[in-house]
Amino acid sequence: MKRRPRRSAPATLAALVILAVCVLAAAVSIQLIVGEKPWISYAAVTGWLHGQRWTDQIPAIVGGVAALLGLVLLLAAVLPGRATVLPLRGDLDSGASRRSYRSTLRVAASTVDGVSGAKLKLGGRRVKAVVTTARGNTDGLTDAVRTAVEQRVGQIDPATPPAVKVRLKTSGSAS
Numbered sequence: 001m002k003r004r005p006r007r008s009a010p011a012t013l014a015a016l017v018i019l020a021v022c023v024l025a026a027a028v029s030i031q032l033i034v035g036e037k038p039w040i041s042y043a044a045v046t047g048w049l050h051g052q053r054w055t056d057q058i059p060a061i062v063g064g065v066a067a068l069l070g071l072v073l074l075l076a077a078v079l080p081g082r083a084t085v086l087p088l089r090g091d092l093d094s095g096a097s098r099r100s101y102r103s104t105l106r107v108a109a110s111t112v113d114g115v116s117g118a119k120l121k122l123g124g125r126r127v128k129a130v131v132t133t134a135r136g137n138t139d140g141l142t143d144a145v146r147t148a149v150e151q152r153v154g155q156i157d158p159a160t161p162p163a164v165k166v167r168l169k170t171s172g173s174a175s
Contacts, residue, residue: 010076108152
């Protein structure tokens with residue numbers, strides 16, 4: 001199971017733009033039917049558009065912006081997002097959310113003796129742990145954290161186990 005995020009932001013943006021254009025077109029059409037002066041004059045818009053040439057700067061800029069916006073929306077629809085549920089070995093539908101996976105590994109790293117704080121980042125096939133310690137002697141601490149995180153990864157048993165990278169930061173003076 002690899003559940004991907006929904007593309008709600010690009011879809012909402014496109015829907016709102018289309019809705020705004022449709023509301024404007026409907027309002028102008030109703031104003032013309034009723035016989036009132038429309039907000040946007042059709043004759044003025046078409047007259048201005050007919051006066052533009054393909055070699056002018058405004059049509060080139062508008063066309064470039066429209067093409068760029070279309071490309072961004074197309075890429076947002078086609079490219080897969082980061083998986084929200086990471087697949088586990090075992091049942092076909094077993095998985096763990098990225099948030100719970102990261103917090104479980106962070107707890108495993110922070111429970112090592114001498115670690116005062118831990119931050120984790122999940123990559124595609126990598127886990128980066130940055131641990132903070134107040135110890136003066138940090139010999140073997142990175143190995144202990146790596147071992148603790150790798151053991152926890154082994155208990156969770158993801159479909160593709162990540163490589164674990166640990167970086168150590170010392171905070172303050174040794175006591």
